[in-house]
Amino acid sequence: MNHPAPEQPAATVARLRETFRTGRTKPVEWRTAQLRRLRDLLTENGPELAAALHADLGKSSTEAHRTEIDFTVREIDHTLAHLADWLRPEPAPVPAHLGADAGAWTQYDPLGVVLVIAPWNYPAQLLLTPMIGALAAGNAVVAKPSELAPATSAVLARLLTAYLDTEAVAVVEGGVAETTALLAERFDHIFYTGNGTVGRIVMRAAAEHLTPVTLELGGKSPAFVDRGTDLDVVADRLVRGKFLNAGQTCVAPDYVLTDPATAAALEPALTRAVEALFGTDPAASPEYGRIVNERHFDRLTGLLGSGRVVVGGGSDRTAKYIAPTVLADVVPEAPVMREEIFGPILPIVTVPGLDEAIDFVNDRDKPLALYVFAESDATRSRFAAETSSGALGHGLPLAHLTVSDLPFGGVGESGTGSYHGRYSIETFSHRKAVLEKPLS
Numbered sequence: 033m034n035h036p037a038p039e040q041p042a043a044t045v046a047r048l049r050e051t052f053r054t055g056r057t058k059p060v061e062w063r064t065a066q067l068r069r070l071r072d073l074l075t076e077n078g079p080e081l082a083a084a085l086h087a088d089l090g091k092s093s094t095e096a097h098r099t100e101i102d103f104t105v106r107e108i109d110h111t112l113a114h115l116a117d118w119l120r121p122e123p124a125p126v127p128a129h130l131g132a133d134a135g136a137w138t139q140y141d142p143l144g145v146v147l148v149i150a151p152w153n154y155p156a157q158l159l160l161t162p163m164i165g166a167l168a169a170g171n172a173v174v175a176k177p178s179e180l181a182p183a184t185s186a187v188l189a190r191l192l193t194a195y196l197d198t199e200a201v202a203v204v205e206g207g208v209a210e211t212t213a214l215l216a217e218r219f220d221h222i223f224y225t226g227n228g229t230v231g232r233i234v235m236r237a238a239a240e241h242l243t244p245v246t247l248e249l250g251g252k253s254p255a256f257v258d259r260g261t262d263l264d265v266v267a268d269r270l271v272r273g274k275f276l277n278a279g280q281t282c283v284a285p286d287y288v289l290t291d292p293a294t295a296a297a298l299e300p301a302l303t304r305a306v307e308a309l310f311g312t313d314p315a316a317s318p319e320y321g322r323i324v325n326e327r328h329f330d331r332l333t334g335l336l337g338s339g340r341v342v343v344g345g346g347s348d349r350t351a352k353y354i355a356p357t358v359l360a361d362v363v364p365e366a367p368v369m370r371e372e373i374f375g376p377i378l379p380i381v382t383v384p385g386l387d388e389a390i391d392f393v394n395d396r397d398k399p400l401a402l403y404v405f406a407e408s409d410a411t412r413s414r415f416a417a418e419t420s421s422g423a424l425g426h427g428l429p430l431a432h433l434t435v436s437d438l439p440f441g442g443v444g445e446s447g448t449g450s451y452h453g454r455y456s457i458e459t460f461s462h463r464k465a466v467l468e469k470p471l472s
């Protein structure tokens with residue numbers, strides 16, 4: 033980072049650092065007050081936020097509430113209910129050579145000024161949920177919403193500034209130039225959600241200042257379907273998980289992995305499930321979202337030829353609409369299998385059996401989530417023991433991230449670090465070791 037940063041980000045960071053040094057953000061009362069204000073922001077401006085999410089991504093109001101607004105309110109409530117408990121110093125046993133009067137414990141110290149960089153696909157949830165943890169841990173926060181969800185970015189910039197303590201919280205809107213300028217500054221933690229290419233840029237910039245990072249990345253999350261499972265149940269759950277937000281979900285099942293006979297039976301079940309959820313014309317369903325922009329639309333339609341269309345396949349560029357699509361007879365080398373799909377296309381890839389399915393997963397990058405649909409305990413145990421992924425979901429995609437007491441994060445290419453609930457406190461704090469030996 034040799035070029036001088038533009039004045040604006042430098043001044044913002046300097047101002048927040050000054051605030052942090054006064055100790056203003058440290059009392060638990062300040063932290064809980066900020067969380068309550070954030071809760072008010074969400075509950076008092078639901079319609080406006082939902083309208084922005086609809087403008088950016090065609091999200092229905094129901095979906096906007098369920099996956100962004102209410103989700104974030106729940107995380108705030110969970111944090112408010114447990115914060116005092118999570119922050120309690122933890123005693124450590126003292127070895128005998130230090131004497132019986134010595135004491136030792138750990139305490140959670142806020143890190144300082146943290147940067148949160150959010151993506152466009154859940155532009156409210158993925159900006160605000162890390163902020164909940166950062167504020168609860170007593171930090172000052174610079175929030176950078178995604179420029180690819182401009183309506184949500186504008187609403188959040190205005191509301192966050194109106195509701196939160198602007199001495200300690202700043203919103204910087206913008207794209208690559210603004211983020212690059214921010215990354216030249218020294219932060220005490222950088223929390224980035226998005227793709228791995230930019231993740232590398234973030235990590236390189238952070239290395240200049242020895243700043244720790246959390247990288248919430250993506251990748252191809254497989255869904256293994258065992259033979260002998262109830263395929264109507266499996267198809268319903270796959271379709272709900274895959275086509276939520278038109279497939280633009282980091283933990284969406286990316287592809288189905290199964291044996292040829294199960295694949296053949298799964299095809300009609302998936303067609304029935306798509307029609308049950310979105311009707312025979314999903315373009316007319318108010319519950320079905322749109323692709324974020326033309327660039328992603330063009331990328332996704334380019335993947336539609338990777339297999340035989342079982343259901344869907346249609347698209348409309350003007351409306352940025354791509355039908356919920358299932359592709360069969362997809363070979364591992366097909367374009368749709370070479371990158372994270374991040375859209376409403378579900379390929380089915382076949383393997384002879386369980387051993388090959390496990391090898392297939394292990395031959396690729398460690399996924400953010402791995403889903404297993406299997407009645408057999410032995411099969412489920414084998415995936416648990418023999419594969420590595422950010423999360424393992426048995427029988428239900430996406431649901432693990434709604435459990436506030438589970439860490440949410442990836443491993444390897446799918447990310448580093450985690451958050452949600454008390455894991456956010458771990459991420460945004462330094463756990464300081466303290467030893468005390470009386471002087472007399």
Ligand code: NAD
Nearest residue numbers: 150151152177178207208211226227230248249250251282
């Ligand atoms: P995006 O394009 O909105 O980028 C994310 C952020 O990075 C934005 O704030 C953007 O301004 C910034 N950015 C973009 N280019 C930059 C650059 N050159 N230098 C500095 N900053 C830059 O979102 P995206 O990356 O397209 O998001 C999709 C990806 O994110 C997918 O891979 C998805 O799986 C992943 N994702 C992961 C999670 C998770 O929780 N693990 C959640 C959502 C999305």
